[in-house]
Amino acid sequence: MxxxxxxxxxxxxxxxxxxxxxxFIMSGHRDYRTRRYFPLDLGxxxxxxxxxxxxxxxxxxxxxxxxxxxxLIAASERKIGExxxxxxxxxxxxxxxxxxxxxxxxxxxxxFMRFALxxxxxxxxxxxxxxxxxxxxxxxxxSMPSGVSEDDRSKSQWFHxxxxxxxxxxxxxxxxxxxxxxxxxxxxxxxxxxxxPWWQQIPHHIPDEIMGKYVDEGELVEYCGEAGSAVFxxxxxxxxxxxxxxxxxxxxxxxxxxxxxxxxxxxxxLWLPExxxxxxxxxxxxxxxGQPS
Ligand SMILES: [Fe+2]
Numbered sequence: 001m002x003x004x005x006x007x008x009x010x011x012x013x014x015x016x017x018x019x020x021x022x023x024f025i026m027s028g029h030r031d032y033r034t035r036r037y038f039p040l041d042l043g044x045x046x047x048x049x050x051x052x053x054x055x056x057x058x059x060x061x062x063x064x065x066x067x068x069x070x071x072l073i074a075a076s077e078r079k080i081g082e083x084x085x086x087x088x089x090x091x092x093x094x095x096x097x098x099x100x101x102x103x104x105x106x107x108x109x110x111x112f113m114r115f116a117l118x119x120x121x122x123x124x125x126x127x128x129x130x131x132x133x134x135x136x137x138x139x140x141x142x143s144m145p146s147g148v149s150e151d152d153r154s155k156s157q158w159f160h161x162x163x164x165x166x167x168x169x170x171x172x173x174x175x176x177x178x179x180x181x182x183x184x185x186x187x188x189x190x191x192x193x194x195x196x197p198w199w200q201q202i203p204h205h206i207p208d209e210i211m212g213k214y215v216d217e218g219e220l221v222e223y224c225g226e227a228g229s230a231v232f233x234x235x236x237x238x239x240x241x242x243x244x245x246x247x248x249x250x251x252x253x254x255x256x257x258x259x260x261x262x263x264x265x266x267x268x269x270l271w272l273p274e275x276x277x278x279x280x281x282x283x284x285x286x287x288x289x290g291q292p293s
Contacts, residue, residue, distance in 0.1 A: 017262035038132035043123030058190035069228035075111035134259035143243035158205035165261030183245030192219040
C-alpha cells in the first residue's frame with residue numbers, strides 16, 4: 001500500500017514538474033526563443049557527428065587542450081592551497097563531498113568563471129542543449145575518502161538521475177589524475193540507462209544490487225583520466241554516481257542547462273553580478289549568466 005502511494009506520488013510529482021516547466025517557458029517565452037534560436041557553432045566538437053554521439057549516448061569526452069585547462073588547474077591548486085581542505089564546505093550535509101569555491105570565485109573575471117564562460121565550451125554545450133546555455137552552478141569539488149563500503153555510502157555515491165530539466169550537460173574536469181581509488185565518475189550510457197524502470201527510482205537513489213538486475217557490468221563507464229581530462233554528461237538522462245574514493249579526488253564541475261528546467265532556472269550558489277560591463281562579455285556569455293542578451 002505504501003509502495004503504491006509512493007509510486008503515485010512520484011508519478012504525479014513528475015508530471016507537475018513538467019507542467020511547471022511549460023508554464024515557465026510560456027511566462028519567459030521571449031528569453032526562451034532567444035536562447036532556442038541563438039546561432040551557435042560546433043565549439044569543441046570537431047563535427048556534427050560528435051554532437052549526435054552526445055545526444056545518442058548522453059555523454060561526450062572532450063579534449064579541452066592545455067590553453068584552457070592549465071589556468072583552471074593552476075587556479076584550483078592555488079585555491080586548495082589557500083583555504084586547505086578544512087576550508088571547503090560540505091555539500092548537502094554529506095561528509096565526503098565538499099566545495100572549495102567562495103563568493104569571489106563567481107565573479108565573471110575569476111579563472112573559474114572565465115573557464116565556464118569559454119565560448120568554445122558554451123557553443124558545444126549549446127549544440128547539445130539546442131539552446132544558448134545557462135550556467136546553473138560551478139563547483140570545485142574535493143571528495144574525501146569515505147563511503148567505500150556499501151553500508152557507509154550516501155546520496156550521490158549511489159546511482160541516480162538528477163531530475164532537474166529535460167536536458168542538462170555537466171562538464172567534469174579532473175584537476176588531479178583520477179584512478180579507481182579516487183572515486184571516478186561512473187555513469188551508464190543512455191540506452192542502458194533506459195532499461196531501468198521508472199519505479200525503481202523511488203524515492204531517488206538505486207542500490208548497485210538493483211541496478212545490476214538491469215544493467216551489465218560491461219555497460220558501466222568508469223571515467224578515469226589524467227589531470228585536465230574532461231567529459232560532458234547529461235546527468236538528467238544518465239544514471240550516475242561517483243566519489244567512492246579511498247584517496248581524495250579533485251574535480252571542477254560546471255552545470256549547464258537551458259535555463260528552463262522543472263523548477264525554473266535552478267541557479268544554485270551563484271551571482272548574479274551587478275555589473276559585468278567591465279568584463280566585455282559577448283552576447284552568448286551574457287546569456288550564460290542569465291542576463292538579457
Ligand atoms: Fe547527480
